[in-house]
Amino acid sequence: MNNKWRIIFASFAASLLLAACGTSDSDDNPSSTDGTNGSAVETPADEPETDIEEDVDSATAEGDEADSTEEEDLLKDAVETKSDAQDYSVMVMPGYTLTSEEPGRDSLYVDEDSETFMRIETTAKDEEAFSFDEWYENMEELLAASTDGAEPTELTDEAELPQGEGITNVKGAEAKSDEGYFKGFVMEREDKLVRVTIYATEDNEHIKEFTEMASTIK
Template sequence: MKSRWKLIYAAIATTLLLTACGTSPETENDSTNGSANEVETTDKGTVTENEGTETEVADESTSPDSQVDILKDAQLKESDEQNYTISVLPDYTLTSEEPGKDSLMVTGDEAVFMRIETVKKEDGTYDYLTDNMIAVLEASSDGGTPTEVTNAEAIPAAEGIENAKVLSVKAETASITGIIFERDEMIVRLTIYDSPKEEHFERFLHMGETIVSK
């Protein structure tokens, strides 16, 4: 009888041992594989996200410049009365007022124009023309006090231009700007009579920057 119970106990123990050995490794492998797969998926997700971010930044940094050359449609014109050439945009007309003075007018609106004066550079001429420019601005604005413009974008800066100075004054129906600069052996003085909102100033400025001796 005792031998029989020993056999039964041995069979039960063996069964329990085999069951434990059979299931534990599978459970452990499943757990390990699950963790590995989770880490791999997370890594790929991060790489994909990073790659997407890098691509977006690269696209931003290499985006083309959207600025358009304001003078791309301009044509070279010669003054009839003075010794210079200038690039003139469509819808603007260059005419001679009198010896030593030209007008670059907006076609169809003669109240908006830029007077152009050029003289040979000599000692004292620059200072004289600057003082005279201030007087012209004051008279054109019924005694308004001109202020010096310091915004770099409103000051002529093309190659060869030196000693550029810009003064501006507001009148009741116009904005008036005086510009003077030296280029080579010539002094250029521009007087811009623009609308109060200065709708043409930028184009006048860039056309004025192209003035050179013939």
């Protein structure tokens, strides 16, 4: 009888020891289960990285700002110059000269190459002999004559047209031939019509500068 109880007590003590070990193991790894229902705790997924996208947006914005600054710098050192023979003024960049060649026509030419120039004609709207459309059609005829009959092409891209403040209407055309590259604009302002014709070589680097200066004629 005593031996029987000894065996029972020994078995009971062993059971308690095993239970205690199980509890200790569970306490040593509290992160493996949820303390409430025993389910596994999910580790939150890392939030997506946004640094790359922000860098791209920042670079794009800086590039746009740089382009805008470059456009503004074209006229940075230009000087407002009044015509001796006509009622207008124009911002003239360094390296260019404005001169009156004949009544009603001025030339804005490149100092280093007088064969590259922009002819400027203006007329007061209350004295105009031609309408806007008539002057544009006449300009196309001049371009065709300058290229020995090459058909002028109308410019439809606004980036190629003068866009100065106060210009209410503008149309342009270009014509190319072995003789050179010719480009013309007719602009309407509140008080006058302006027509400019650019004479240059096909790959001439002054086209953009002439267009910028034309936008300031007023």
